Amino acid sequence: MVVGTAGHVDHGKTELVKALTGVDTDRLKEEKERGISIELGFAPLRLPDGRQLGLVDVPGHERFIRQMLAGVAGIDLVLLVVAADEGVMPQTREHLAIIDLLRVPRGILVVTKIDLVEEDWLALVEEEVRDAVKGTVLEGAPLVKVSAVTGEGIEELQDLLAQETREIPPRPASGRVRLPIDRVFSLPGFGTIVTGTLWSGTIQVGSEVEIQPEGLKSRARSLQVHGRSVERAQAGQRVAVNLTGVNVEEVHRGSVVVEPGWWRPAWRLDVSLKLLPEAQPLKHRQRIRFYLGTKEALGRVALLDREELGGGQEAFAQLLLEEPVVAAARDRFILRTYSPLETIGGGEVISINPPRRRRFREEVIQTLARRMAGTSRDILLSVVGEEREGLSLRKAAARAEVDRKEAHEILAVAEKEGKVVLLPAGEGDLYAVTPASLNRWWERVRDALEEFHRRYSLRSGLPKEELRTRFFPRLDGRTFYGLLEHWEAEGRIGVEGNSVHLAGYRPQMDARQQKAISVLEERYRQGHFQPPSTEEAGKDLDLTAGELEELLHYLVRQGILVKVSEGLYFHREALEEAREAIRRLGEKGPFTLAEVRDLLGSSRKYVLPLLEYLDHTKFTRRVGDKRIVIG
DSSP: OEEEEEESTTSSHHHHHHHHHSOOOOOSHHHHHHTSOOSOEEEEEEOTTSOEEEEEEOOOSGGGHHHHHHHHTTOSEEEEEEETTTOSOHHHHHHHHHHHHHTOSOEEEEEEOGGGSOHHHHHHHHHHHHHHTTTSTTTTOOEEEOOTTTOTTHHHHHHHHHHHHHTSOOOOTTSOOEEEEEEEEEETTTEEEEEEEOOBSEEETTOEEEEETTTEEEEEEEEEETTEEESEEETTSEEEEEESSOOGGGOOBTBEEEOTTTOOOEEEEEEEEEEOTTSOOEETTEEEEEEETTEEEEEEEEESSOSEEOTTOEEEEEEEEEEEEOOOTTOEEEEEESSSOOEEEEEEEEEESOOOOOTTOHHHHHHHHHHHHOOHHHHHHHHHHHOTTOEEHHHHHHHHTOOHHHHHHHHHHHHHTTSOEEEEOGGGOEEEEOHHHHHHHHHHHHHHHHHHHHHOTTSSOEEHHHHHHHHOTTSOHHHHHHHHHHHHHTTSEEEETTEEEETTOOOOOOHHHHHHHHHHHHHHHHHTTSOOOHHHHTTTSOOOHHHHHHHHHHHHHTTSEEEEETTEEEEHHHHHHHHHHHHHHHTTSOBOHHHHHHHHTOOHHHHHHHHHHHHHTTSEEEETTEEEEOO
């Protein structure tokens, strides 16, 4: 588990960590010179019962709130530090507000520097601290008084840490890997190294990982937990990961090491937002700074049911970010004003990359309320419902933070209830779509097929791949064919070979077309090895160019004509006769184009495209200036 400090600048956080662990977390030259923490510090703490914790020491100066937020993100327990000689100060209150907004699950109140004050004063400070935490997550937290100089109270604090951390449930080691990066550096011979608290999942040496939102692929070459090399690191540990194939300039604090294929960067988030009581009103579309994990991003707040949110108020909103973040439902975040930098509130993420919400719509507010308070089933069905084009079960489970097996069971029941339709997908997955989305798909496809049948009444149907390309480019092949099978089972369509038609449709031909087809067939039969051009074939038939082309396509589909090249058709009988004559010629050895021309009594104009067609269909093969029969 990970424990973090919080509190006003120069209240003894770093000295407290040193007294607990023996490690001075101020490692920078400037920190030594100024006597304050500027960057995050880390140290291992061995408890009396043998368990090891990770301690994160955060800066207390107001200028370094960004660093403080990166350090406090993901901690399991906080030590709120207040110096006995100064009491509760401005950064104490701001850090406390952040802890409360992030809902840090547990905490200990630590009054430091008790060697500098009298007992009466110390009692007043203790009372002040108790008053400050009323109404927050730290109300009722145990309080301990210590001196890092004399060691008084340190052992009691260690015992309290052991007691409190035993009450905290472990993080999900079986979840999807997610490690927000708080430090990036390189070492000679090792390359890029990132550190952070592993929020969920397990990383092993050799594990394939992604760096998001940059989308970089990498692998964990080696792992360390508190300076000790390990083969495996799991959720709740401070981890250093040596990444392969990634330059140190490509990764930043705020990037996240994740399990490949499961996390997608988000530019838009539905959230439940709460302003601090003392915050100035937040206006619709106001620019803000957003903090989640170790990430800071600029963005704007779209208030969904009002024009302004007052101090102490709560509302649903949509955050429109200027750069992508990695987030999950239930994540806690902090908001600060764009300028000047002030913490104004925070809240909880409801959904990732949702559609743009229409404002002042009661159904929108109800949807968000259900998602926020809902069960795994509610959230999963909401995720599927928000995707107009549907999504795979694997992605739906990831976005809803639901185990894949549980997601499968939920959606199987929902399908029986008529709430979703499940289609097969590639790699043994399923594809979930709502009946409403399926109906929208059908309306588009039905209109397209009706139009196709009107324009091409002699064709059996629209080619499958044309249908997929036009309307379903996002679907993999297995899902698309599953969709066709679904509609065919419902009696909406028919599938013949590579074409799709409306159920009950049959190609129809009127008397004029029947007469034209008879004439065309005879003209190509009479043309023999010198068939007519399309213009010659359609002469005096009173057909438009489009109608003529359609009739020729019909004759090709019926196997009466063969399209040899663009604009050139041979009657099937003539082509078969030519093939047989060329076969006999080939039995004597390689032959030239001129020999075929003389054999067929035709001309180069017809024989060259004919031979190229036979080459293409693997009947002949060109060898230099001659050809041989291979078919």
